[in-house]
Amino acid sequence: MDDLHFASGAVVAVLTAQPLDGCLDYIAPEGGCATGDFVEVPLGPRRVLGVVWGPGESGLPREKLRRVGRMLDAAPMQAGLRAFLERAAEYTLTPLPMMLRLATRVPGLGSEQALRRVYRRGVAEPDRMTDARARVLDALEGWDGAPVTQAELAAAAGASGSVIKGLVAQGVLEAVDLPRDPPYPRLDPARPGHPLSADQGVAASSLRAAVASGAYGTTLLQGVTGSGKTEVYLEAVAECLARGRQALVLLPEIALTAEFLTRVEARFGARPAEWHSGVTMAERRRAFAMIGQGQAQLVVGARSALFLPYRELGLIVVDEEHDTSYKQEEGVFYNARDMAVLRASLERCRVVLASATPSLESWVNAQSGKYDRCVLTARHGTAALPRMAAIDMRGEDLPGQSWISPSLRRAVAARLEAGEQALLFLNRRGYAPVTLCRACGHQVGCADCDARMVEHRFLKRLMCHQCGASRPMPEACPACGAEGRMAAVGPGVERLAEEAAAAFPDARLAVLSSDLFGTTRELKAQIEAIAEGAADIIIGTQLVAKGHNFPLLTLVGVIDADLGLQGSDLRAAERTFQLMRQVAGRAGRADRPGEALLQTFQPEHPVIRAILTGAEDAFWNAEADERRALGMPPFGRMAGIILSGPDVQAVFDLGNALARNADPLQRIGAEVWGPAPAPIARIRGRHRVRLLVRAPRAAPLQAALARWIAPLKLRGGLRLAVDIDPQSFL
DNA sequence: CCTCGTTCATAG
């Protein structure tokens, strides 16, 4: 994408962030403009933000065009980012203006750079030295030349602002106006890092070499839990910074950034820029501006950080690359891991995908040689990998309404005796997954969707885990009216906690489930307390699998290891494998290997076997083969199903039906990303809703849709189009 | 006949 300059009066296409289909043509302003310039353009009665995108393209007669309003004070959008937005829009079947919106979501873009007044020592001497004046000058001395505002200086000196004013009037102090957003402190890549093990050293130097080559490439950094992946990729970051290019580290959860920032500070001597939904408006504005000026060397952020205007990006790290939170399923649908690869390929930049349990796509790409691969086998700082074993539930004598097998119970008791911590893992929130009436057999379902309601006893409510609806726990059956006959069926973590409390009355229990904590801060505090030994038994859902360390933990018991294997979900096996390995990896400490026990009814199931033996390659091979047999390439292409019609309700009904009842699509190997909650566009009177599908070739997808949709009766002039991405960048 | 609320097309 070349940068073009347009003379005043030329016709240019301007991309706005308005919900249109594409660019609009305008007349270039006095003094001309260039591609990438941020401008303000008239749109109807409004003035909106836009970016000059290229030469005019509509062919409309000149007299119908309006003139670009004014140039905005922001670094022009570079060709790399513009190309990225275009390719990403194509790939995710998103209108380009919506992509621009992702890249311009920052307050005050284009408004005058605000100033702040700071003070430094002037040439004059004070006419009289008073106590307060001396304190001010002392405080200024102690500030070491860094910019200091009046309020800061007054507070440090314990004097009022008028003392400072007085000194300024005499020329003892000098006021200077600096931009409000200060650059980020320099990171020092030359500082010595953590000492690396032999394994880590090999991986680190290969990543350093890859970054140094200054070319696009992707490396899968695969390392078991505790093998020290972070130290290794921080070496790649160091290499990138040393070469004067910017680095981006993506993390799946905001909760993990605080700890990571501390590690960066320890490694490079200062804190990097941060970008995620929890960052304040002022800090966002600063980060956006500094990244655009190349004054932020390292950015740590969530997936949206991919759309920032880096000056010279040299490295993107996607940590925990298998994590499903990288999938954005609202508004613009994308997977940040894929978009990282796309952006890097357009910026001659390196990508590092780090995970203990890579996604199938990444594994296949590494296997086929498309990605390089670095493997860390040894654990760092911990004894050894946990010992894995199955508890065959067919041979366990377990009374009804209880779920902790005698074998597991003995193992937990032994750990408690030794003063160690145990984790009971059940990936099911709430008290019981099913609530039914013993009088008529009715199962309480959700009124808004087709899922069953889950009892949450702490909250005394029924909740729908699919759509979030909730209602008070009913006394009487909603179907037959029988009083007091509602029964809980099956276990959730809350019920498991009840059982554990009865079985181990002297143990201190802690339940970790995402719905039990109001704020991330409360959750963090609880996790820290547990890590320091405030609980003997932890009972948790998949929350505990996500990157938090429990150094005292030596036993993990999985209550229902088969849970994720039911259903026709294409990724069921992959997800179960990842989850089990991640949870098991929590067990073990420096002086003592851990143990993981999986309760299962099918110990011979290939997924369970793979989890137990750690035969990952064989497992991934089998998975890849299975998808090939479905006619699906190991990683699919994106396809969009676009529903369009004048009746918005009809469009949504069908969109939801497609997303929720996606079996026919899954059977042909397509992974469906649910419909956007709002129409993506309303064009020429027709609403459009789009589902995104990672799919096999177009033909089977189209055939499956036709078979499926035909009997659904398209209400209200509904139309359906299937749009298959013509190429894949991977 | 006027006012209010809602729906709908439209933007260069």
Add this chain to the structure above:
DNA sequence: TATGAACGAGGC
């Protein structure tokens, strides 16, 4: 998205 035009219901 945000605006204004168009329309219909209801009040005076």
